[in-house]
Amino acid sequence: MAISRAPAAEILCSGDELTLGRVVNSNAAWLSRRLSDLGFEVVRHTTLPDVMDPYIEEMRAASRRARVVILSGGLGPTVDDLTREAAARAFGKKLVRSGEALAEIRAFFAKRGRPMAPNNERQADFPKGSKVLRNPVGTAPGFALRAGRALVAALPGVPPELRAMFDREVAPMLEKQFPGRPAVATKELETIGLAESEVDRRLSGIATPDGNPRLSLMLRDGLVTARLVARGRTSAEARRVLAPAVKKARRILGAAAFGEDGQDISDVVVAMLQKRRLKLSVAESCTGGLIGHLLTKIPGVSAVLLEDIVTYANEAKVNRLGVTAAMIRREGAVSAAVAAAMAEGSQRKSGADVAVSVTGIAGPGGGTALKPVGLVYCAVRFRNETTVKELRLPGDRVMIQSRAARLALDQVRSALAGVP
Amino acid sequence: MAISRAPAAEILCSGDELTLGRVVNSNAAWLSRRLSDLGFEVVRHTTLPDVMDPYIEEMRAASRRARVVILSGGLGPTVDDLTREAAARAFGKKLVRSGEALAEIRAFFAKRGRPMAPNNERQADFPKGSKVLRNPVGTAPGFALRAGRALVAALPGVPPELRAMFDREVAPMLEKQFPGRPAVATKELETIGLAESEVDRRLSGIATPDGNPRLSLMLRDGLVTARLVARGRTSAEARRVLAPAVKKARRILGAAAFGEDGQDISDVVVAMLQKRRLKLSVAESCTGGLIGHLLTKIPGVSAVLLEDIVTYANEAKVNRLGVTAAMIRREGAVSAAVAAAMAEGSQRKSGADVAVSVTGIAGPGGGTALKPVGLVYCAVRFRNETTVKELRLPGDRVMIQSRAARLALDQVRSALAGVP
Numbered sequence: 001m002a003i004s005r006a007p008a009a010e011i012l013c014s015g016d017e018l019t020l021g022r023v024v025n026s027n028a029a030w031l032s033r034r035l036s037d038l039g040f041e042v043v044r045h046t047t048l049p050d051v052m053d054p055y056i057e058e059m060r061a062a063s064r065r066a067r068v069v070i071l072s073g074g075l076g077p078t079v080d081d082l083t084r085e086a087a088a089r090a091f092g093k094k095l096v097r098s099g100e101a102l103a104e105i106r107a108f109f110a111k112r113g114r115p116m117a118p119n120n121e122r123q124a125d126f127p128k129g130s131k132v133l134r135n136p137v138g139t140a141p142g143f144a145l146r147a148g149r150a151l152v153a154a155l156p157g158v159p160p161e162l163r164a165m166f167d168r169e170v171a172p173m174l175e176k177q178f179p180g181r182p183a184v185a186t187k188e189l190e191t192i193g194l195a196e197s198e199v200d201r202r203l204s205g206i207a208t209p210d211g212n213p214r215l216s217l218m219l220r221d222g223l224v225t226a227r228l229v230a231r232g233r234t235s236a237e238a239r240r241v242l243a244p245a246v247k248k249a250r251r252i253l254g255a256a257a258f259g260e261d262g263q264d265i266s267d268v269v270v271a272m273l274q275k276r277r278l279k280l281s282v283a284e285s286c287t288g289g290l291i292g293h294l295l296t297k298i299p300g301v302s303a304v305l306l307e308d309i310v311t312y313a314n315e316a317k318v319n320r321l322g323v324t325a326a327m328i329r330r331e332g333a334v335s336a337a338v339a340a341a342m343a344e345g346s347q348r349k350s351g352a353d354v355a356v357s358v359t360g361i362a363g364p365g366g367g368t369a370l371k372p373v374g375l376v377y378c379a380v381r382f383r384n385e386t387t388v389k390e391l392r393l394p395g396d397r398v399m400i401q402s403r404a405a406r407l408a409l410d411q412v413r414s415a416l417a418g419v420p
Numbered sequence: 421m422a423i424s425r426a427p428a429a430e431i432l433c434s435g436d437e438l439t440l441g442r443v444v445n446s447n448a449a450w451l452s453r454r455l456s457d458l459g460f461e462v463v464r465h466t467t468l469p470d471v472m473d474p475y476i477e478e479m480r481a482a483s484r485r486a487r488v489v490i491l492s493g494g495l496g497p498t499v500d501d502l503t504r505e506a507a508a509r510a511f512g513k514k515l516v517r518s519g520e521a522l523a524e525i526r527a528f529f530a531k532r533g534r535p536m537a538p539n540n541e542r543q544a545d546f547p548k549g550s551k552v553l554r555n556p557v558g559t560a561p562g563f564a565l566r567a568g569r570a571l572v573a574a575l576p577g578v579p580p581e582l583r584a585m586f587d588r589e590v591a592p593m594l595e596k597q598f599p600g601r602p603a604v605a606t607k608e609l610e611t612i613g614l615a616e617s618e619v620d621r622r623l624s625g626i627a628t629p630d631g632n633p634r635l636s637l638m639l640r641d642g643l644v645t646a647r648l649v650a651r652g653r654t655s656a657e658a659r660r661v662l663a664p665a666v667k668k669a670r671r672i673l674g675a676a677a678f679g680e681d682g683q684d685i686s687d688v689v690v691a692m693l694q695k696r697r698l699k700l701s702v703a704e705s706c707t708g709g710l711i712g713h714l715l716t717k718i719p720g721v722s723a724v725l726l727e728d729i730v731t732y733a734n735e736a737k738v739n740r741l742g743v744t745a746a747m748i749r750r751e752g753a754v755s756a757a758v759a760a761a762m763a764e765g766s767q768r769k770s771g772a773d774v775a776v777s778v779t780g781i782a783g784p785g786g787g788t789a790l791k792p793v794g795l796v797y798c799a800v801r802f803r804n805e806t807t808v809k810e811l812r813l814p815g816d817r818v819m820i821q822s823r824a825a826r827l828a829l830d831q832v833r834s835a836l837a838g839v840p
Binding site for chain 1: 437438440444445448449451454456462463468471496500528532533534539578580702710712713719721722725728729730733785821
């Protein structure tokens with residue numbers, strides 16, 4: 001028996017705040033993840049301003065193209081909240097007031113001791129035949145209706161309201177109404193140190209953008225994520241398709257695959273330090289605190305991180321890390337020798353088990369022919385050994401800082417890799 | 421003479437990472453703001469997966485509906501980078517290799533001493549008759565072509581590359597090719613310390629979402645930006661409409677308006693330090709390097725920043741900043757006394773003119789009834805005076821760190837405000 005195709009889903013968002021660029025559309029991404037997890041294939045996001053005619057047309061077009069259409073926004077009490085009327089007109093239904101929904105809206109205001117404006121009553125009007133979707137966290141109820149072969153569900157645009165309503169009302173409806181959809185299993189491998197084209201080349205033998213599993217590559221903070229998505233008639237089958245491909249991909253990528261499913265290199269390094277009960281100290285120059293910032297985003301990092309000394313000025317390198325002024329004069333602040341001395345000084349002064357340092361030229365100024373923008377030295381001092389790496393990084397200042405910080409953390413990972 | 425209608429623009433993004441929900445589409449919002457500023461009306465965002473046929477169809481449909489179509493994504497070197505071929509097929513052009521673009525891609529790799537994969541050559545193929553758009557920060561060139569009445573411009577999906585290419589290549593082209601569009605003048609006022617609803621309430625008298633100028637509010641890193649957009653038949657007229665409203669808004673917002681047009685509080689603080697020739701040192705605990713990171717994103721900060729000491733462990737507060745162990749025992753590491761001692765120690769040890777410190781509980785763990793998650797102390801030591809502020813910040817760990825770092829920098833701004 002062949003695996004059925006994933007039913008197509010579309011997301012249609014409305015709101016001038018989106019087309020004016022005042023608000024980034026996080027709802028489309030959130031809904032896409034949820035729908036993918038439920039075994040649907042999101043084939044389109046559309047965002048329109050609060051204008052009636054194109055909205056009606058697009059609702060009709062989406063309901064012809066996809067089996068599921070999620071509408072986001074336009075359920076508020078004001079005149080530019082068009083979704084109720086647009087859906088009624090798109091699908092040839094009358095707008096009727098729901099007594100039950102109206103009572104809930106009244107109760108919402110009464111409970112908070114706030115007066116209810118007359119136009120809030122409009123929020124209880126729905127296309128005839130709709131199922132009203134309850135809003136557990138706000139005033140705007142949603143609704144769902146059948147339009148030809150499609151299920152259309154209208155949710156409020158406020159993200160916490162949309163999320164709560166989708167999870168409580170829409171997801172169970174989708175699971176019930178689409179029993180035959182394929183199961184999906186997904187694994188993301190996070191890589192470091194390889195260009196996108198190189199990851200693509202290496203993995204092209206085990207998966208393709210159209211195959212099962214399907215391969216897609218994504219760039220995040222300069223690092224490449226390889227995502228494998230397998231389909232099957234059941235979850236177990238999807239996982240069986242996925243597992244050998246993931247295993248092969250890991251073998252092919254080797255040490256470049258540092259983690260999975262959204263992990264940052266900082267997560268992996270902190271977990272290694274915790275497991276081995278090792279303390280880390282950091283000494284930064286051109287990355288200016290970014291390594292510390294990445295590490296301290298992680299709850300509980302205080303158990304492994306002692307300090308991060310950002311020695312931006314040369315005096316600070318001397319005073320705080322014990323780099324000698326003579327060495328800085330002789331080798332330059334951006335040099336393998338100074339990187340090593342920074343890591344060694346950091347370890348000595350903090351008493352850490354492992355110390356990592358970065359010094360480099362993030363630009364745009366400060367580069368020379370011999371030491372161009374993008375030249376970075378990272379050093380790791382672990383127990384009595386120091387390793388130094390020279391990097392030549394492309395991109396602008398922010399990109400160079402981002403890559404340098406993550407490659408320095410990767411060097412810590414390498415140093416710890418052999419330690420049980 | 422009435423102000424002419426704004427020409428319609430559409431944004432068409434492609435990428436599985438978008439329809440799978442792995443990445444939030446920030447490009448659509450950024451492009452929408454820029455296009456609005458240039459006097460275009462964004463009438464639709466569409467996002468599609470990396471699938472050829474619907475992409476071709478949508479390119480054609482968009483070019484019939486709008487005068488300007490911006491494509492984002494699909495210009496990389498891999499087989500799922502479809503934009504070049506899709507545009508050629510959508511508009512009936514042959515793909516031809518640009519020798520000039522190829523030379524630039526080769527130079528990009530050569531300059532960085534990296535080998536160029538054969539599939540990177542594909543990035544120099546464009547629909548015949550296109551103008552090649554240079555990429556100042558990456559390998560993927562873009563292209564622009566005429567399709568009927570529409571100008572279609574294809575940009576890389578990586579945000580810094582897209583932004584640089586739009587500003588340097590596309591914006592000048594749009595200004596030249598659409599001389600009749602209404603002129604627009606824009607000013608963004610960056611605020612700190614006020615909730616969105618409070619900024620809205622204060623400014624509602626001087627501009628509305630529908631008026632001229634038009635007011636819109638945006639949240640960025642927990643801070644509120646008030647954006648005023650005025651239209652006129654000429655740039656001079658638009659500026660004449662805008663100026664008095666901006667003046668009034670500044671007066672109403674007072675010290676809460678710290679900057680304008682995308683400035684971060686770190687930009688303002690660095691500019692103040694540069695102007696006054698003052699040196700800064702930083703001592704962080706719960707913000708973990710974020711203050712240093714915000715400051716060192718700014719080119720040329722080395723002239724004013726000496727060091728940033730992230731004392732995550734209590735021993736580091738003692739060893740690096742001279743806070744006494746007795747004080748930490750007595751007051752707790754998160755206390756007004758320790759914040760003050762950190763700033764004073766930072767100033768003393770670094771020799772800076774001004775020092776700023778932060779200590780707090782970013783969560784999710786570590787809170788108590790007396791010292792809950794979100795409690796943060798910031799101190800500023802300037803010459804011989806120390807000021808300490810207690811903050812109680814809402815949100816999760818990342819949001820607390822982000823707000824604490826920015827409010828600490830705002831405290832530096834206050835301390836320096838009286839100094840010429």
